[in-house]
Amino acid sequence: MKRNTFVGAFGALVLTLMACGPDMAKAEMSPQAQVAAMKRGVNVLGYDPLWKDPAKARFQPRLMSVIREGGFNTVRVNLHAFQHMDKDNRLSPFYFSTLDTMVDAANKAGLHVILDLHNFNECAEDVKACRPKIMAFWTQMAEHYKDAPDTVMFEILNEPHGPVNAVWNDMIAENLKIIRKTNPRRNVIVGPTSWNNLNDLEGLRLPADDQHLIVTFHYYEPFVFTHQGAAWTPDFKDVKGVAWTKAEGQARLDADFDKVKAWSARTGRPILLGEFGAYDKGPLESRVAYTEAVARAAEARNWAWAYWQFDSDFIVYDIPADRWVKPIHGALIPEQAAKVEAAQTPQVDPNDVMAHVINTPKLSSWNAYGAPQNATPVQTAEGAPIRSALRIPLSAAQPNAWDVGAVAPISQPVKKGDKLQAWVWARAATPDAATRVPLNIQISLNKAPWTALVNTPVQISSEWDMYVVQAVADKDYEAGTLMLSLQLGKAAYPIELGAPVVLRNYAPTAQ
Numbered sequence: 228m229k230r231n232t233f234v235g236a237f238g239a240l241v242l243t244l245m246a247c248g249p250d251m252a253k254a255e256m257s258p259q260a261q262v263a264a265m266k267r268g269v270n271v272l273g274y275d276p277l278w279k280d281p282a283k284a285r286f287q288p289r290l291m292s293v294i295r296e297g298g299f300n301t302v303r304v305n306l307h308a309f310q311h312m313d314k315d316n317r318l319s320p321f322y323f324s325t326l327d328t329m330v331d332a333a334n335k336a337g338l339h340v341i342l343d344l345h346n347f348n349e350c351a352e353d354v355k356a357c358r359p360k361i362m363a364f365w366t367q368m369a370e371h372y373k374d375a376p377d378t379v380m381f382e383i384l385n386e387p388h389g390p391v392n393a394v395w396n397d398m399i400a401e402n403l404k405i406i407r408k409t410n411p412r413r414n415v416i417v418g419p420t421s422w423n424n425l426n427d428l429e430g431l432r433l434p435a436d437d438q439h440l441i442v443t444f445h446y447y448e449p450f451v452f453t454h455q456g457a458a459w460t461p462d463f464k465d466v467k468g469v470a471w472t473k474a475e476g477q478a479r480l481d482a483d484f485d486k487v488k489a490w491s492a493r494t495g496r497p498i499l500l501g502e503f504g505a506y507d508k509g510p511l512e513s514r515v516a517y518t519e520a521v522a523r524a525a526e527a528r529n530w531a532w533a534y535w536q537f538d539s540d541f542i543v544y545d546i547p548a549d550r551w552v553k554p555i556h557g558a559l560i561p562e563q564a565a566k567v568e569a570a571q572t573p574q575v576d577p578n579d580v581m582a583h584v585i586n587t588p589k590l591s592s593w594n595a596y597g598a599p600q601n602a603t604p605v606q607t608a609e610g611a612p613i614r615s616a617l618r619i620p621l622s623a624a625q626p627n628a629w630d631v632g633a634v635a636p637i638s639q640p641v642k643k644g645d646k647l648q649a650w651v652w653a654r655a656a657t658p659d660a661a662t663r664v665p666l667n668i669q670i671s672l673n674k675a676p677w678t679a680l681v682n683t684p685v686q687i688s689s690e691w692d693m694y695v696v697q698a699v700a701d702k703d704y705e706a707g708t709l710m711l712s713l714q715l716g717k718a719a720y721p722i723e724l725g726a727p728v729v730l731r732n733y734a735p736t737a738q
Contacts, residue, residue, distance in 0.1 A: 273305030298563025456508025597631030652725025
């Protein structure tokens with residue numbers, strides 16, 4: 228049902244949320260300038276189902292904007308590429324298409340991107356088989372991304388270890404030779420042996436004439452603390468309750484980092500701390516203290532860093548709930564985390580619409596799915612009630628309404644009896660004002676059986692209108708288990724959508 232009575236409140240909401248993203252760097256960057264610009268980063272996508280079945284993806288392209296808005300400047304994309312190669316070591320078109328989507332989303336969000344080859348265990352198991360695969364990988368990647376902005380970087384191999392140690396300098400040289408054929412001045416990241424161990428920096432042999440190199444190391448010391456309870460570490464899988472305090476741990480941290488600082492000063496190579504963090508089975512208070520101490524120690528030495536990792540194990544973002552994990556986010560980026568928390572804290576004024584919003588009401592919250600299409604943010608025409616929209620370029624109706632759609636997560640919990648409203652600005656790019664386009668607006672479960680609390684069919688036109696649907700929660704729902712869903716499968720024209728808004732118990736008093 229159409230409800231234009233909420234237009235004024237929605238306008239106030241839009242003004243509250245407007246923000247501008249940073250411009251991407253265009254000029255060639257020295258490695259020192261790149262490290263200064265990379266600042267704070269996070270590892271993403273390594274173990275996401277996306278790479279095998281996009282329909283099961285946890286990570287959506289919109290999360291690149293969430294990462295940037297959360298105060299991060301860089302994403303380190305972990306690539307398990309070997310499984311996507313054929314017998315001739317050729318990467319599949321699907322792999323490149325999937326990766327391009329994520330790189331494009333990161334670029335548009337204003338993020339630096341590290342493309343990190345993460346098949347380190349396969350290489351340690353069989354160096355002879357690994358070397359031609361790595362060379363084939365970088366031959367294809369270097370060609371594919373030769374025209375990418377300088378904010379995209381290559382990392383030759385994550386954590387070389389075991390038998391790779393003996394030939395690692397040769398592998399660096401042979402892959403740099405490949406990369407430099409098509410990317411002579413792109414910054415490339417390399418690290419020492421023994422799992423990117425800082426104590427192996429002295430063994431690195433880098434070509435003196437290549438001045439576009441950034442050196443990385445990983446830091447998880449003390450390992451008994453950072454990996455307690457981790458099932459993949461036989462020595463520590465049953466360990467629990469190990470604490471870390473700044474009073475006891477800061478001296479070792481500073482001593483270790485000063486070794487790296489001295490090496491960097493002597494060689495002139497800038498530094499990226501490519502991984503650090505503490506597994507989520509450890510005591511939270513200690514994890515927060517450790518994470519903050521490591522991040523600040525790196526920043527004090529003018530290094531860039533990338534936290535391990537975004538959405539699992541060492542988690543900083545809860546994807547089902549669509550929220551930052553506040554303690555870890557606050558440890559990493561305290562000033563931005565405080566802003567995010569303030570924006571998410573409900574107010575008590577019954578007339579304050581923001582106090583009742585239970586999702587992230589931004590265009591980047593929409594995730595379009597279904598038939599081949601490329602949903603793109605666009606500026607609306609002058610005089611429109613909203614300034615920007617998500618354009619979904621549909622051209623033909625599908626067999627089922629649910630074959631194509633757009634969904635947005637509801638990030639807060641819902642209690643039985645809560646009164647929910649969804650506000651959706653929408654229009655269709657129809658050939659005339661008389662044509663109507665059908666769609667369904669739902670508040671539903673975000674996984675099978677996809678049960679809907681409300682399913683309202685509407686007919687939209689070429690004019691902007693706000694459509695409001697309402698529901699009453701039949702039971703308690705945990706954060707992240709509900710979503711706003713638009714079924715667009717019967718639309719045969721491009722659809723434009725405003726930012727999704729879902730409210731809980733919003734009942735403004737008369738003025």
